[in-house]
Amino acid sequence: MVGFGPYVLLHTLGEGEFGKVKLGVHTEFGVEVAIKLIRRGSLDDEVRASKVEREIDVLKTLRHPNIVRMFDVIDTEKYIGIVLEFAGGGELFDHILANRYLKEKDAQKLFAQLISGVDYLHKKHIVHRDLKLENLLLDKHRNIIITDFGFANRFNHASDDLMATSCGSPCYAAPELVVSEGLYVGSAVDIWSCGVILYAMLSGYLPYDDDPNNPEGDNINLLYKYIMTTKLNFPDHISPLARHLLQMMLVPNPEHRCTVQEIMVHPWLSAHA
Known part of the structure; x- marks a missing residue:
């Protein structure tokens, strides 16, 4: 020992x-x-x-x-x-794999906890910038624990929440990280990543990873082109309300993407408001 x-x-x-x-x-x-x-x-x-x-x-x-x-x-x-x-429940990634995908009731609770944590970070003028399934753990009571703050950064005021360093994992990275040469809004980047996480919770796979030219999703330029030109598709079992929320979050143009506050008051999360 x-x-x-x-x-x-x-x-x-x-x-x-x-x-x-x-x-x-x-x-x-x-x-x-x-x-x-x-x-x-x-x-x-x-x-x-x-x-x-x-x-x-x-x-x-x-x-x-x-x-x-x-x-x-x-x-x-x-x-x-x-x-x-120590979060004794393991990775959310493994929990989803074991169930193929999560029932909406279970996903609502976990996603509400994720958004509560992200809202807290943004109110403290911190952006995570690397939100993904592998950085979400479960405690022994199956509650979300956000980890790995290696890419986190501070901003001074909500009005100047602008970052310059491109980071995060390609499949969870917002399109503006690829296309914009200069600054991007850090809080909007976290919201995109949360949208990818929610989609994965409900479907069991990542959105936009079905491009035959880029099956692993690791060529970020091809991934970005695919995101910009492909309509978001959903498995049949995902409810209309959940689809509506995902369509508010997974918007390629960050200026039209929803805010954390809009997510928190969305009817799909009303049981956890």
């Missing part, structure tokens, strides 16, 4: 850009945590180092039931360890 500060490190929960995420148990209190171990040797340039700094800085300020909590940062000679809340 390997000790790390007041914790014993157990098995690996996942692998990140800078190292592994391990399950840790507090030696005195027996509390389970997730410890993100960042090798100091991997922070060999300013960009990577500032990314970790920004993640820690953002996490310090967040207190929301659907956002991962940071308990501590432990510095050693070889590692920086970010001690996080």
Whole structure:
């Protein structure tokens, strides 16, 4: 057994850009945590180092039931360890796969929690910029926990919520990240990603990943062209209200995309208003 500060490190929960995420148990209190171990040797340039700094800085300020909590940062000679809340229910991605897709009643609860967390972030002038199924965990009570704030960034005022760095995962990235040469609205980018997540919850697959010329969706230029020229299709079982909400969110032009407030008052989410 390997000790790390007041914790014993157990098995690996996942692998990140800078190292592994391990399950840790507090030696005195027996509390389970997730410890993100960042090798100091991997922070060999300013960009990577500032990314970790920004993640820690953002996490310090967040207190929301659907956002991962940071308990501590432990510095050693070889590692920086970010001690996080352990979400024992696994990834939302695996939960959807196990069920093929989610019933709308289940999806409504989880999606309302996601939007509550995103609204909280935006009100604190923070955008996540990498919302995707793999960054959404479930706690033991099957509640959403938003994780991985490596791409998160701050903006000063709602009126100047403009970002410049293109980031995120291609299949979840808003079209303006590809097409706009300059600035984009960060909060609108998060809303697009939430739309992709909701579509995946309800259908069991990602929208716009059925292009025969780009089956993996990893060629972002082809993906963008496909998004701009292809009407959003839905499986037959998705209700008209859910379709209406998705059509408000998955709008390629960010100026016409809905806001978080419009999502929160949408009738599809009325049970969780």
